[in-house]
Amino acid sequence: MRLASFNVNSIRVRLPHLRRFLARHAPDVLFLQELKCRTEQFPTADLAETGYAMHALGQAGGRNGVAVLSRLPFAVTAEALPGDPADEEARYLEIEAAGIRMAGIYLPNGNSGGAAGFAFKLRWMERLLAQTRAHLDAFRPFAILGDFNVCPTDADLAPGLLAPTDALVHPEVRSRFRALLWSGMTDAAAALGQHPFTYWDYGPAFEANRGLRIDHALLSPELAERLQGFGVDLLARAEEQPSDHAPIWVDLAD
DNA sequence: ATGCCGCGCTATGCGCGA
Numbered sequence: 001m002r003l004a005s006f007n008v009n010s011i012r013v014r015l016p017h018l019r020r021f022l023a024r025h026a027p028d029v030l031f032l033q034e035l036k037c038r039t040e041q042f043p044t045a046d047l048a049e050t051g052y053a054m055h056a057l058g059q060a061g062g063r064n065g066v067a068v069l070s071r072l073p074f075a076v077t078a079e080a081l082p083g084d085p086a087d088e089e090a091r092y093l094e095i096e097a098a099g100i101r102m103a104g105i106y107l108p109n110g111n112s113g114g115a116a117g118f119a120f121k122l123r124w125m126e127r128l129l130a131q132t133r134a135h136l137d138a139f140r141p142f143a144i145l146g147d148f149n150v151c152p153t154d155a156d157l158a159p160g161l162l163a164p165t166d167a168l169v170h171p172e173v174r175s176r177f178r179a180l181l182w183s184g185m186t187d188a189a190a191a192l193g194q195h196p197f198t199y200w201d202y203g204p205a206f207e208a209n210r211g212l213r214i215d216h217a218l219l220s221p222e223l224a225e226r227l228q229g230f231g232v233d234l235l236a237r238a239e240e241q242p243s244d245h246a247p248i249w250v251d252l253a254d
Numbered sequence: 255a256t257g258c259c260g261c262g263c264t265a266t267g268c269g270c271g272a
Contacts, residue, residue, distance in 0.1 A: 009260075009261070009271080010260085010261055010262080013260085013261075034261095034271085036261065036262065037262090061262080061263080062261070062262040062263065063262085063269095063270080063271095109270085109271060109272060111270095111271080111272065112269080112270060112271075113270095149271095149272070161272095162255095162272080163255065163256090166272080167272085168272065199272070201257080201259075201272070202257085202258095202259035202260060203257090203258070203259060212272070214272080241260090243260095244259085244260080244271085244272080
């Protein structure tokens with residue numbers, strides 16, 4: 001089984017890249033982030049020919065937005081992370097497919113909005129931890145894929161690319177990422193000894209390979225036992241008019 | 255220490271992304 005994630009940075013602009021990724025890597029389930037469209041603008045009809053079933057969660061104002069494409073039957077189990085009724089941002093989509101709970105996330109960046117924006121990121125991570133614990137306590141196989149906006153360690157970014165106070169590497173943020181790992185989740189790439197970059201700024205960064213590892217797949221223990229491989233689709237990042245993120249995928253034994 | 259890109263928007267500069 002192949003699970004994948006792709007921050008498209010506008011689904012309407014990146015529709016051709018999405019099609020090519022599906023053709024190249026044929027994921028069973030693919031989570032998308034940064035749709036930058038409203039729910040009704042998601043190109044469901046354009047993608048119908050791919051054979052994937054879809055569920056999109058857009059947002060007014062062209063911000064955020066997450067979706068899932070699946071060729072396995074699935075049920076939507078959550079369209080928001082519990083714990084903050086005032087949070088109406090489209091950043092969390094959870095499904096159950098093949099007996100596995102899977103969450104696609106677009107974790108807040110935390111660099112904008114001043115102290116309140118950073119605090120929102122920390123609270124969001126604490127809510128994600130609570131949701132993770134609830135699933136693990138119930139012995140539900142659980143996978144989290146998406147744009148975490150966290151470089152977990154110094155091996156996960158080009159040296160000197162970010163200031164130590166940046167919200168992607170801030171100690172308080174890394175601490176909360178580690179709490180997810182301590183709860184029982186396995187960082188799939190790191191478990192395979194890989195720290196591949198998944199994001200490069202527009203401009204010369206990709207050619208110079210000055211990037212960040214911020215897109216991750218986290219697996220509950222029973223899924224980690226099935227971990228067979230992890231990959232980053234560099235071709236998608238090398239194409240014309242790319243997203244600033246590359247798609248990632250994780251392979252699990254059937 | 256940073257947005258020189260890229261995207262969306264009741265636009266024609268700004269906020270945001272990382």
